[in-house]
Amino acid sequence: MYSIKEIYFTLQGEGAQAGRAAVFCRFSGCNLWSGREEDRASAVCKFCDTDFVGMDGPRGGRFTHPEHVVGECVRAWEGAPGRRLVVFTGGEPMLQVDQQLIDAIHRDNFDIAIETNGTIAVPREIDWICVSPKAGAPLEQRSGNELKLVYPQKGIDPTSLNGLAFDHYFLQPMDGPRRKQNTQAALDFCIANPRWRLSLQTHKLIGIP
Numbered sequence: 001m002y003s004i005k006e007i008y009f010t011l012q013g014e015g016a017q018a019g020r021a022a023v024f025c026r027f028s029g030c031n032l033w034s035g036r037e038e039d040r041a042s043a044v045c046k047f048c049d050t051d052f053v054g055m056d057g058p059r060g061g062r063f064t065h066p067e068h069v070v071g072e073c074v075r076a077w078e079g080a081p082g083r084r085l086v087v088f089t090g091g092e093p094m095l096q097v098d099q100q101l102i103d104a105i106h107r108d109n110f111d112i113a114i115e116t117n118g119t120i121a122v123p124r125e126i127d128w129i130c131v132s133p134k135a136g137a138p139l140e141q142r143s144g145n146e147l148k149l150v151y152p153q154k155g156i157d158p159t160s161l162n163g164l165a166f167d168h169y170f171l172q173p174m175d176g177p178r179r180k181q182n183t184q185a186a187l188d189f190c191i192a193n194p195r196w197r198l199s200l201q202t203h204k205l206i207g208i209p
Contacts, residue, residue, distance in 0.1 A: 002069055002096050003028040006057025009076045012087065013203025015130055016146050016168045017113065022085040023076045024209075025069065028052055028060075030091040032117060032137055045117070045134045047150065049175055052091035066104035074108060084110045094120035102126065115148075116141060132172075133161065148199055150174050151186045158189065158196060170199035 005026040012020045029035075033043035035053035040046055055061050059072045073086050086105055088097055094116050102125050105112055113128035118141040122129050129144030135155030143165035149158055151171040158171060171190055173182040183200075190196045203209065 002063040002066070002101065003055055004063060004069065005052050005055060005060050005091070007059035007069075007072045007076050008057075008209055009078055009080070010209050011203065012085075012113075013208070014172060014199050014201050015148055015170055017085075017128065018199075018202055020085060021080060021082070022087045022113070023073045023110075024087045024089055025073060025093075026050075026052060026057065026060075027088065027090045027093045027096050028055055029095055030117075031095060031119060032092070032134055035091070044136045047153075047174055047176065050091070066098075066101040069101060070104045070108050070110075073105065073110065084108075085113060086110045087113045087115060088126075089115040092117055092119070094122060097123075097126075099123060099125070118142075131166070146170060148172055151189070152182060159193070162195065169196045171196050172199040172201065175201065175204070 005028045007025050009023050012018055012022050030052060032045040033048055059076060063069045077084055093114055102123060111127045114122060114126050115130045116122060117134050117137060118131040118139045119137050121140050130146045130148055131141050131144050132148045133139050135153045146168040147161060147166040148170040151173060171186040173179060173186045186198055190198045
């Protein structure tokens with residue numbers, strides 16, 4: 001059983017694969033926040049701006065079999081040519097992603113990327129692993145393709161993550177009323193620490209989902 005908020009076709013807006021066409025499959029639920037505003041003050045992650053509550057988005061719903069999820073991803077791709085990519089995101093996708101779903105997606109000629117908070121280990125069969133650590137949460141997934149830290153976060157110094165086994169290290173300015181100041185802070189940090197690169201949420205800048 002998979003509870004999915006939405007499935008839609010767009011361009012990846014951030015990180016190392018920014019600009020690549022992808023189907024986003026957003027799972028409902030998270031282990032660091034309920035998604036309800038009344039619970040935000042007590043959440044582990046207090047800054048999340050993503051709506052992952054319910055199953056009322058495009059192609060969302062409760063799916064009883066992995067092939068049903070794959071079918072919606074195929075339809076969302078809209079017949080576009082080229083190697084297909086699905087991005088499992090959330091919420092926290094690792095609460096629901098299992099081997100049966102991974103195998104079914106691969107059988108239909110999709111690469112799989114995942115955007116996770118890293119509190120749950122990710123299966124090796126996932127093709128692209130993006131981990132976004134959150135202050136106050138355990139970090140179980142300590143390797144992957146990209147580490148994307150929302151910045152600044154009280155309780156996480158980026159340099160404390162330098163020893164992890166990732167190919168790319170990104171700082172992404174925290175959105176919200178201090179976005180301009182946060183962007184400048186991230187820019188300054190990346191200039192002083194060249195291992196880290198700046199990631200901007202280009203999908204928000206150009207107005208795509």
